[in-house]
Amino acid sequence: MEPTEAKRQTVASMLRGIERYNPENIHTLEQYVELQSRENGYDLEANLALLKLYQFTPGTYQSNIACQILLKALTNLPHTDFVLCKCLLGQDQMEDVNIKRIMYLHDLLEMCQFQTFWTEKHKYSDLLSGIKDFSDSIRKYVCHVTAITYQNIEKHVLQQLLGNIDENALQGWMNKYGWKEIEDGLVSIASQEDTVKTKNITEKIDFDSVAGIMAACR
């Protein structure tokens, strides 16, 4: 078993019922956050439990752990984990300079301003270097957004969205998602015509809704 997986099970058993609010769990949960950063594992529920413990016992709050939790939440985009974490922070904690910097990254990513994100990323290396495979996690999110938006995309645009990666790396991502280069410089993503189409909603009256009236009309 992977170390994160083993830990996941121990932690899950720690968080049952009222035990979830036991401040003695804080240390273990903090270690677990660090393990997630190191091993590229992820456990939203445990991280939320830790933020809740911070909320209950503000004296124990550790900014660098909170930062890691938020960055890990970014790696799980397009899910809204980041928002869930943010709701458990206090206003004073939001004033922290690093937290603010992460909020900015979150804004960029949620608004799909990927080019800006990739150009500015190096300014955040102090925060990001501790999170294993952070860039690739973001690329996964980029691929998700691309896959729901595009039928065919120009190769250079795709390359740009993914952070100007080289030809080899691009091939790797294309293979992962089964995207093919159909003609020179054009990548086929997915057929969208079947899912995105104009809906005509016409009225259908089912028997049940008129049965009562018909019975009353006798």
Add this chain to the structure above:
Amino acid sequence: MYNEFVDEYDSYALEGTENYHYADRIDGEYGERGGHYPTYSIPEEVKKYITYFRDAIRDGNVYDIPSLYMDFNRLTEEYYKTQSWPVVEDLYGNKLVEQDGMDDIFLILYKELYYRHIYARVQGGPTIPQRFESYYNYCSLFNYILNADTPVSLELPNQWLWEIIDEFIYQFQSFSQFRSKLGKKSEPEIEMLKESPKIWNVHSVLNVLHCLVDKSNINRQLEVYTSGGDPDSVAGEYGRHPLYKMLGYFSLIGLLRLHSLLGDYYQAIKVLENIELNKKSMYSRVPACQITTYYYVGFAYMMMRRYADAIRTFSNILVYIQRTKAMFQTRNYQNDQINKQTEQMYTLLAICMVLHPQRIDEAVQSSLREKTLAEKMSRMSRNDTQEFTACFTFACPKFLSPVPPILDSTSTSTRREPFQQQLKVFLDEVQQQQQISVMRSYLKLYTTMPMEKMATFQEMSETDFRNALLCFKHKMRNITWTKGTSGLQGDFQSDSEVDFFIDRNMIHIADTKVAQRYGDFFIRQIHKLEEVNRTLSKVKV
């Protein structure tokens, strides 16, 4: 560790009985504010009522208790509109109850109503000692129920059981807010708060709710119930008893509310994981509980950016409320609460519909078209941040901080309200989605459109415009519940009215066209007419 928490909880209660006399003593000093009622003036009707009620509890008379419980409201209207009910000493003084312990349970229940009435009706609200005593009274009640060697034989109407849990959390919420406003407090008041850090402590409130959930095996019962089995088969000795079963169920709803008040929306939805929200069940017979459940579930979904789920949740309950409206007409504070919550849900639904337009039930939709809401919606769709703020402020729950402020009043405490944080999270989200509604109105006009052309219309560079399109797709595609009991599960879906995809440089737009619904309209009118006819035929001239 689990047991340690239980012990801790027990010791609160012990402390409670000790402190009780102490609290009584101070009550004298603050007595006037609480509306102390002299012994001789308990009206005959009230005396009679208390005696009946006492006997019903003594004899475990299940049939009379519900109507006696309702009578409390009636008598309140008549005799105690703004002043408190007689204190326990007055009941002793009038020999309405025995002091030898035989009426202990009745007194606990009486005090539950007595304090609840003070919170709701008495001018100036409860004093600090009254807040403390009410807490101790709940401790005594829950200790009696939870620490019994065999299930207690008490049976109370579901409505009351729900209100016990609801009020317990309400008083906790009220206390947290009272505590956080230090400015208006006197030295002795602050002293009193400082000396009693354990009263209305978040851990003990959570502990009570968790204990009730565990004791009743309610989660296991619900699991079996959903899969079609007999919940009694797993309920255990306590959980088979209606008192425990229902307290367990209501505690789950209580936890939903408590987690929401703390901003923990994930946990809020998670505690309901065994409750099938999209189905009627034997547990859902208390309307106030149903409405509270949907309000908090819908709100949590909205904060999690699961708009389709939030919209479904709100529409479901609003349709239900529209159909059963007559039930909530009488004015009492429970109904006032329900009506307020209904209005809040319309506002939340309006917010969700602005951010994520989609088709909803016609009857609910027509309420949204009413003037004030329609105006709010049109301002919000023009990205009016003030309107978003106003709607959120009106419709959100009363968030609270689980920890006391720094009680050394010399330091100007800078802990700001938890409300501000939740508002910020919400407005940040709105901000991120700012461009979407404008883009939607443009897209609606076309079926295909080259990217660069549309970018020029919107005075954006092509890159910025592409990002905005990607953002549109990303934000409109939310996790949506599809099946199963857990409200957290779901798949990514897009229920947006306007959708599109990009092929190379061409945007292909798909709109939703809705034909007029005549049949639906006629069916509604026919039903209305029939109802009028029925009512008319009952009128005797």
